[in-house]
Amino acid sequence: MNSSLHPILRLACCLTASLTLYAQNTTTGNPPSSALQELPSARDLIDNLLKRLPDQTVTLRGSLKADKTADGGGTQFGIEMQILARGPEARGNYLIADNFGSPLAHLDIRRPPGAPPTLLLETGSPPSSVKSPSLNLSLPNSDLLWMDLTLGFLWWTDGKTLGVQEIRGQSCYLVDLYSPNPAADRYASVRLWIDRTHGMLMLAEAQDPLGHVIRRVTIKSFRKIGEHWMIKDLEIRTLPDNHKTILRIDSMSGADLPEATEEAMGNGDESLSIPKSQ
Numbered sequence: 001m002n003s004s005l006h007p008i009l010r011l012a013c014c015l016t017a018s019l020t021l022y023a024q025n026t027t028t029g030n031p032p033s034s035a036l037q038e039l040p041s042a043r044d045l046i047d048n049l050l051k052r053l054p055d056q057t058v059t060l061r062g063s064l065k066a067d068k069t070a071d072g073g074g075t076q077f078g079i080e081m082q083i084l085a086r087g088p089e090a091r092g093n094y095l096i097a098d099n100f101g102s103p104l105a106h107l108d109i110r111r112p113p114g115a116p117p118t119l120l121l122e123t124g125s126p127p128s129s130v131k132s133p134s135l136n137l138s139l140p141n142s143d144l145l146w147m148d149l150t151l152g153f154l155w156w157t158d159g160k161t162l163g164v165q166e167i168r169g170q171s172c173y174l175v176d177l178y179s180p181n182p183a184a185d186r187y188a189s190v191r192l193w194i195d196r197t198h199g200m201l202m203l204a205e206a207q208d209p210l211g212h213v214i215r216r217v218t219i220k221s222f223r224k225i226g227e228h229w230m231i232k233d234l235e236i237r238t239l240p241d242n243h244k245t246i247l248r249i250d251s252m253s254g255a256d257l258p259e260a261t262e263e264a265m266g267n268g269d270e271s272l273s274i275p276k277s278q
Contacts, residue, residue, distance in 0.1 A: 042159030042175045048199050050154065052229050053085040054254055060230065062249040064096070064149075066142060075141050077104065079247070088113065092150055096139060103127060104140040111155060121146075136186045143238050144245055145186060148217060153177055153190040153204070164196070167203060171196045182209060198222075200229055214239050223252060 040048075059082050066075040078101070082093040090111040096104045106127060108120040121133035123140060130137070135147040147153065159177040166172065172193040179185040187206040195202050200222060206215040220233035234247040 039161040039163065040173070042161050042177065043157065045161065045173055045175055045194050045199075046154055046159070046177075049194060049201060050086045050090075052199050054230065055084075055086055056254050057082055057084045058230060058252060058254045060249050061251045062247065064139075064142070064144075064245060064247050066245045067243055077139075077142075090155070094146075094149060107133075107146055107150075109135075109150060109152075117152075117155070136184070142245065143243060144236060145215075147185075147187065147206075148215060148236050149247070151201075151204075151217075153179075153187065153206070154201075156180060156190075165193065167193050170202060172202055187215070198229070212239075223249070 059080070061078075061080050064075075064077045064079055076099060078097045078099070080095045080097075084091050092107070092109045094105075094107040094109075096106075098104055102125050104123065104125070106120075106122045110118045112118070117135075119133035119135070121130040121137070122128060123130060135150060135152045136145060138145055139149065154177075156177045156179060158180065159175055162174040162176060164171060165174045172195055175192040175194060177190045177192065179188050182188045186208070188209040188211075189207050191205045191207065192201060193203040194200070200219070202219050204217040205213045206217075208214050216237045216239060218235045218237075219231055220235055221231075222229045223232040224230075230249070230252055231247075232249050236245045236247070237243065238245075
């Protein structure tokens with residue numbers, strides 16, 4: 001072979017290798033390199049998520065049901081939540097009661113802009129104020145935290161978008177949020193999977209300071225009210241013992257929104273169910 005062809009052959013080999021590497025980096029399911037795709041910031045993704053929630057107070061009624069314990073028991077609570085997830089001051093009011101309707105706990109949380117949230121927490125019947133309320137405290141007779149129920153980590157401001165990853169057949173942005181008080185909070189960070197099509201949260205994994213996943217929150221389905229979305233079914237698992245609690249919303253209503261009952265929420269185009277893992 002003529003030696004003058006060697007540089008051309010070397011150039012062809014380099015081009016082939018480059019194209020192969022590019023194809024590998026753009027395979028479906030693998031997070032793309034930030035050099036190949038500009039990713040939205042974590043804050044933009046969270047703000048977009050919150051904007052998809054109603055901009056007025058919504059009342060949700062349902063139940064919290066925990067796995068049976070080793071002694072054959074188990075817990076189930078009634079729950080009522082009044083939530084304003086966005087606006088000048090986001091806020092939430094959470095009331096938990098036993099099967100007979102007796103109150104077990106009441107949490108009122110306000111989120112003034114640019115300031116830490118203010119909490120009022122009462123437990124027992126008759127209710128007694130908790131001196132140092134915190135989202136790190138557990139719900140009565142439960143291993144869940146108020147952080148889990150309120151999804152309070154969505155208001156953490158420090159975060160990073162890591163890439164794109166497919167879960168349960170859905171393409172999601174992968175986002176890490178970091179606790180503003182890692183020395184005090186039970187969760188040092190929370191990893192989120194945010195659906196790229198609907199902009200809604202699909203999965204969250206809370207990690208301790210050592211990086212161990214200790215809580216997994218899975219969104220099972222959503223319900224559309226007017227032009228906005230709310231969570232309908234949510235599963236929370238405590239790790240490593242895999243203890244499961246299900247939050248099911250039976251009805252949703254708002255002053256200017258059509259009421260969504262349990263029957264309506266199970267049918268029609270206004271519900272969105274997330275496919276199960278394969």
